[in-house]
Amino acid sequence: MQAVLLDEPGGPEVLRLRELPLPQPGPGQVRIKAMAIGVGRPDALIRTGRYKWMPPLPAIPGNEMAGVVDALGDGVSGVRLGERVLLSARELPQRGGCYAQYACAPAAALYALPDSIGFDDAVSLPNFQLAQALLFHCGGPQRARSVLLTGAAGGVASAMTQLATACGMRVIATASTQAKREFAIANGARHALDPSSGDLADRVLAATEGHGVDLAIDPIGAALFMQCLDCLAPLGTAVSYNIVGGPPAGDVFARLRHHLGKSLGVRVFSMHTFDADPVLRRALMTASIEAMAAGRVQAPSSTVLPLEQASEAHRLLDAPDTLGKIILHPHGMPCN
Secondary structure, three states: OEEEEEOOOOOHHHOEEEEOOOOOOOOOEEEEEEEEEEEOHHHHHHHOOOOOOOOOOOEOOOOEEEEEEEEEOOOOOOOOOOOEEEEEHHHOOOOOOOOEOEEEEEHHHOEEOOOOOOHHHHOOHHHHHHHHHHHHHOOOOOOOOEEEEOOOOOHHHHHHHHHHHHOOOEEEEEOOOHHHHHHHHHOOOOEEEOHHHOOHHHHHHHHOOOOOEEEEEEOOOHHHHHHHHHOEEEEEEEEEOOOOOOOOOOOHHHHHHHOHHHOOEEEEOOHHHHHHOHHHHHHHHHHHHHHHHOOOOOOOOEEEEEHHHHHHHHHHHHOOOOOOEEEEEOOOOOOO
16 A cells, blocks of 8 residues: 655655555454545644654654545454544544555544545544634633634634634634635634734724633734733633744733733643543544534535645645645545
């Protein structure tokens, strides 16, 4: 079979297509014939060697695969040959392993896919799983009525925009270009703001009748995270789930003390929090599958490339103006 490996960290050029033996499922495992492979930010962290949960090298990156079961190991029950499934590396002992035409995994790690969800759409489901966790498990005991989402053209933020809107939350988005702001509005954001103008807090307060947002969820960090604190309503929470722009550009505790009368909170989030809680982790994914199957959320538009162009997929992933989901097709055929 063909798979993409990296022998050492680096740029997109370190991803190379290799011929490997067809894997055989062991006891309790199944083999999945991949029909669509998602490309996401954790893959870039693995590629560059910056992932805290780095698999040993040489490694096959990739954290999401949709396909069909084509072989069963001994002792497998409850899974049938030809069944449509999603494999997320969040269910595996280590991340990665999905940039391949075939993969073996424990049968218990799979998610059954309803016929209404195409393979290309299915590889966006882990983003909706993460969005569920961020929106519904990071604030206080009361569900947020309003949420500020920075970097709102990204895959996870786009999923959160749809979920929050479907749940009746007011979504205020920030994005760095007009095209990205239009993309956020198309996903359901009520407002899409330029975060570089210097008056973000004033505009968020104006958009919320002076109240502020209950939840601000930020993958950027740097100066933008400090501005998120200024946008919060009383008892509001700011959540950092990445710092692609660097650590907060200021004294977070001092800024919280500046807003002492609001009793604000800060949370640093990682989906790895749920590594030790498979029941909740799988419930979040099941809820995401149900939401997509029911049409309450939709997979984003996609850019599809063949598996042998994984390097090009990562160049697009690294580019600042790429919108939607990047997908690899491992067998050179359309997916459905």
